Amino acid sequence: MIEAHELTKVYDQFLAVDRVSLSVQPGTVLALLGPNGAGKTTSVRMLTSILAPTSGWARVAGYDVVQDAEKVRASVGVLTEQHGLYERSKAVEYLDFFGRAYGLPKQARRTRALALMERFGLTFALDKRLGEYSKGMKQKLALVRAMLHNPPVLLLDEPTSAMDPQSARQVRDAIIELLGDERTFLITTHNLTEAQELAHQIAIIRRGRIIASGTFDELARRIVGDPVMELRVNGVLNGLAKDIADMVQVEGQGESWLRYRVREPQVTNPALIRRVADLGIDIVTLAPVSQTLEDVYLQIMQEDESKEVAHDSHR
Amino acid sequence: MTAIAKPDSSREAPAWRKSLANALLVTEREVKDSFRDWRILAPIIILTFLFPFLAQFVAGQFTDFVSNYGAEIIGERTIPFLLMIVGFFPISISLVIALETFVGEKERRSLEPLLSTPLTNTELYIGKTLAAMIPPLVSSYGGMAVYLGSLVLGDLAWRPQPMLVLQIILLTTVQALVMVTGAVVVSSQTTSTRAANLLASFIIIPMTLVIQGESAIMFLAPDADSPDGIGSLWAIIFGMMVVVGLLLRVGNSIFNREELLGRMIDGFNLKQIAAGIWRHIRWGDLRSTERVDAVAWYREGVAGSLRRLGLASHVTVLVVLVSILAGIYAGLQPQYQLGLPRDIGMMEVTTNLDMASRFFFGEQPVVMSILVQNWRVLAGATILAVFTFGIGALLLTPIVYVLLGYLLTQVIAAGYSPLLFVPAVLTHGIVEIPVILLATAAALKLGAVVTRPPANMTVGQAWTQTLGDTIRLWMGLILPGLVVAAVIEANITPLVVRAVLGGG
Numbered sequence: 001m002i003e004a005h006e007l008t009k010v011y012d013q014f015l016a017v018d019r020v021s022l023s024v025q026p027g028t029v030l031a032l033l034g035p036n037g038a039g040k041t042t043s044v045r046m047l048t049s050i051l052a053p054t055s056g057w058a059r060v061a062g063y064d065v066v067q068d069a070e071k072v073r074a075s076v077g078v079l080t081e082q083h084g085l086y087e088r089s090k091a092v093e094y095l096d097f098f099g100r101a102y103g104l105p106k107q108a109r110r111t112r113a114l115a116l117m118e119r120f121g122l123t124f125a126l127d128k129r130l131g132e133y134s135k136g137m138k139q140k141l142a143l144v145r146a147m148l149h150n151p152p153v154l155l156l157d158e159p160t161s162a163m164d165p166q167s168a169r170q171v172r173d174a175i176i177e178l179l180g181d182e183r184t185f186l187i188t189t190h191n192l193t194e195a196q197e198l199a200h201q202i203a204i205i206r207r208g209r210i211i212a213s214g215t216f217d218e219l220a221r222r223i224v225g226d227p228v229m230e231l232r233v234n235g236v237l238n239g240l241a242k243d244i245a246d247m248v249q250v251e252g253q254g255e256s257w258l259r260y261r262v263r264e265p266q267v268t269n270p271a272l273i274r275r276v277a278d279l280g281i282d283i284v285t286l287a288p289v290s291q292t293l294e295d296v297y298l299q300i301m302q303e304d305e306s307k308e309v310a311h312d313s314h315r
Numbered sequence: 316m317t318a319i320a321k322p323d324s325s326r327e328a329p330a331w332r333k334s335l336a337n338a339l340l341v342t343e344r345e346v347k348d349s350f351r352d353w354r355i356l357a358p359i360i361i362l363t364f365l366f367p368f369l370a371q372f373v374a375g376q377f378t379d380f381v382s383n384y385g386a387e388i389i390g391e392r393t394i395p396f397l398l399m400i401v402g403f404f405p406i407s408i409s410l411v412i413a414l415e416t417f418v419g420e421k422e423r424r425s426l427e428p429l430l431s432t433p434l435t436n437t438e439l440y441i442g443k444t445l446a447a448m449i450p451p452l453v454s455s456y457g458g459m460a461v462y463l464g465s466l467v468l469g470d471l472a473w474r475p476q477p478m479l480v481l482q483i484i485l486l487t488t489v490q491a492l493v494m495v496t497g498a499v500v501v502s503s504q505t506t507s508t509r510a511a512n513l514l515a516s517f518i519i520i521p522m523t524l525v526i527q528g529e530s531a532i533m534f535l536a537p538d539a540d541s542p543d544g545i546g547s548l549w550a551i552i553f554g555m556m557v558v559v560g561l562l563l564r565v566g567n568s569i570f571n572r573e574e575l576l577g578r579m580i581d582g583f584n585l586k587q588i589a590a591g592i593w594r595h596i597r598w599g600d601l602r603s604t605e606r607v608d609a610v611a612w613y614r615e616g617v618a619g620s621l622r623r624l625g626l627a628s629h630v631t632v633l634v635v636l637v638s639i640l641a642g643i644y645a646g647l648q649p650q651y652q653l654g655l656p657r658d659i660g661m662m663e664v665t666t667n668l669d670m671a672s673r674f675f676f677g678e679q680p681v682v683m684s685i686l687v688q689n690w691r692v693l694a695g696a697t698i699l700a701v702f703t704f705g706i707g708a709l710l711l712t713p714i715v716y717v718l719l720g721y722l723l724t725q726v727i728a729a730g731y732s733p734l735l736f737v738p739a740v741l742t743h744g745i746v747e748i749p750v751i752l753l754a755t756a757a758a759l760k761l762g763a764v765v766t767r768p769p770a771n772m773t774v775g776q777a778w779t780q781t782l783g784d785t786i787r788l789w790m791g792l793i794l795p796g797l798v799v800a801a802v803i804e805a806n807i808t809p810l811v812v813r814a815v816l817g818g819g
Contacts, residue, residue: 013587050430050572052771070433078431082424086344088351097344101337101432145428 001026001184002047002153006056009042009208016042018208019056022186024201026152029175029185031199033192033297039208040188041081044155047186048078061153061184074102077151079159083142087131091117091141094130095148102149109148116144120170135162143171153184160194172198196293204300211304220291223299227265228289231272232257234282243279247272259289334441337434341442342449345416349450355412359454362405367462370397375471389534394466394473395483396533401462402487403526405454409491410515413447413498418511421502421575430572440499440570444563447495455487478544486529486548489555494518496562503569525551561704564766569774588779595783596790617791620784624753627760631709631752638713642720646728651721655729685801693751693793697758697785705762712755738811743804750796757785757793 002024009017017039024030032040045051047060049069058065061075086094092113099109117123120140125133133141139162146154159175160168175185175198189195195202196216203213212219221227229248233240233256241250241258247268248260262268269286276283349355374397378390420426429439463480466473497518498511505511529551536545600619601611645651692711699707719740727733761781768777 045576048431050427051576052573070435073431074433076431078428080424080427080431082427084423084425084428086348086425088348089344093344093347097340098428098432100340101429101434103433142428 001062002030002058002060002186004043004047004056004058007043007046007053007058008055009039009046009051010054015208017046017053020205020208020210021056022203022210022213024184024186026182026184027179028200029179029187029198030201030203031195032186032188032203032205033190033195034188034205035301038205040205041157042208043205044078044157044186044188047072048076048155049073061151074149075151075153077146077149077154079142079146079154079156081157083138085130085133085138085141087129089130090128091122091126091130091133094141095145098145099148104149112148112150113144116147119174120144121167136164136167139163140167140171143174147174147178152182153186154178155186157188158190159187160189160191168194192293192297202293204297206301206304212300216293216296219296219300223296223303224291226261226263227291228259228261229265229269229286230257230259230289231276231286232284233276234284238281240276240279240281244272244275247275256284334435334438337438338441338445341429341434341439342445345443345446346449349412349416349446355408355450358408359405359450362401362408363454363457364461366404367401367458368465370401370462371465371469371471373397374466375469378471392534392539394471395475395479396530398459398462398475398480399483399486399526399529399533402455402459402483403490405458406451406487406491406494408454409447409451410494410498410518412450413444413495414502414508414511414515416443416447417499417502417570418505419508422507426575430575436571437567440567443570444495444499444566447498448491452488452491455491456484459484459487476540476542476544478542482544482548482552485552486555489552489559490522490525492559493555493562494522496559496566499566499570500562503566503574525555557706561706561766565704565774568766568768574773592779592783592786595780596787599780599783599787613791617787620787620791623781623784624756624760627705627763628752628756631756631759634709634713635716635752635755638716639720642717642722643724644720645717646721646724652728653725655725682798682801682805685804686797689747689751689797689801690794693754693758693797696755697761700758700762703762704766705759708755708758708762712751715751735815738815739808742808742811743800746796746803747800750793750800753788753796754793757788761785 002022004020004022006019006021007017008015008019020039020043022030022032032043034040042051046053046065047058049060049065049072052066060072063071063075065072086097089097095113095117096109099113104112114123114126117126120143122137122140122144125137130138130141139160143156143159146156154175156175160171163171172194175187179185185198187195187198199216201213201215202219203210205211212223214222228251236255237253237258241253244250244260248262251259251261253259265288273283273286374390374394377393378387381387381390381393420429434442463475466475498515501514501518502511505514529548532545532547532551533539536547538545596616597612599616601615603611692715696708696711699711701707703710723733723736726735761778764777764781765774768774772780
């Protein structure tokens, strides 16, 4: 698991990460989202014991990132922002080198490398020089490298960037499969659809600070409010809004549809359906109006920017 | 997928063996990579297998040419000189490989995956240093072997002095080490190979001067044909080994994850650095930064700077004691004794002292002359220390103590009481000697801190903090101490000396 408490990093006078606290349980994915330069990479580097925190502490896979730096690095698989492959090496040599660096025995190195290369559809390119790999292949190979030593914690920076949709699907499937082994994932990405699909928890970082965190539902509820449902009927509504006003808060309506906000859809919706049916109105569809992570993210960023402007003008 | 792996510590090899194996793992990969680059491979092949024959041809032609004019000795000495050149050309590639392997990897962003592995900073550093050295050294040794073989078996039938050949091999090796370890220091301060290549002139230029010096020595040294090798080349080898040792330490402290990834642009904000140093001089170590009074500044600030001198002050005292003993030892050697007259009158002594004083400080031995003289030596030692990792501080100021020890023995050998020294030295020395020790220790610390910065500090942070400490010590203790010592030396010491010697 990953635990961080008030993790801070200052470069000379520049505050890159400001009191970041995180807790990621085994078998879950945390998506760390934020604009470029927000402090995501520095946070990941501190969690992988590459950079030492200026203050605060973190434990990864049970080890302290400062005291047990080597054990942390041995327990973590890292996909760096830039895949950084050795272009003159062949994939087999490349993976063998990293396998040895992680202390894997010869047989295990070979078996793991072949299995992962097959898993990501790269077996055909085992003997190719990495300079000949396409962008997507390089990204997949970098992922293979990160998973090679079978780490309990994986920190992946933009895991599917530069990949075609099919390859990206392969990667997401692999992550979901690995979650079954109680592995812990921290993903930083700008792909919000992917984050919404994979992440159990989301943390949004801006200017080094975590400005919002929680599950998607929690964030959506907090930022956008209760879920919105859309009811479509056969024919016209005929004053239906008034008839259900005691149950839900109607947000808008048209000739044959209306939208309402509801705190507990699983309780309210069945009762509402019964009432509409009693009124003799035929329901065509009742579906949630989808709230995307993008909506939530943009709203959070906008609110934080407004707060900052207000704070600056107050000063 | 497979079950989660845990770091296995049950069957670990001894730490040093594991570290060596890890370092060699990095070396192996990088050497393989170098040999796949034709830009490195082509010069290595040419310099190993073709250049030695060219050198042998030149040696033959040159020997024939100079022998026509009766200058056979120049021809003879050209042969080992060309051996050195044959060895040096390939190792110049080590600089290119070193820059490539350190800053090149940083530029290609392939360093971070490597830094994410459990390999330690030292393992990575050793591995990469060896990787930068092995291909050029193999080429260099190979080239020298080819050249020697062609000389021994060819028309020249030259029989080399084994010790001279050993010296050239050692010189080649330490030169490669200096270039590679220097390149690591340069690489760590830059983020691009372009910038690193520009900074590499700080390595190339001194190295070229060293090679020129070595060449001159090989032609001109009186012991050029000695079976024990050329004495001054041994001195160069030793000196360069010291430089390598220091550069290795600097490299090892600079080559760490924090320094490598913390520096993203080659920026240099002089204003910000100066402000940081000034902040440290003024506020550093002070419990309260709201109001600074002189007492708090001395009690907390200057005391903090003194505490941080730590080992440097112990080393300085030790070196000074050794210098005095060395002076005494030299003074006891019959061949170095001055043989001072035993029946010299006290008036003559004081007159000589006056003459000496006028010689060093001008006609009027005023406070300012003494102050400037002492300041010049200590400031010079400080500046020299910065460029010599502190060694300069331990070379310049202790010379005074060597002379002191030497003169003491001469005075005693002439039959005078050693107590004669007391008024001349200790009257002002009671202030001056601690000040000199302090300035020397501060200079040593300023130069040496880059070789081992304190934990949790980058080299840059440690150096700027130590510079702040040095300036603070100069402002608070050294300069005031030198002024007091100069006032005593100019006004009180002569009176005490005359009183003791009875010169009136």
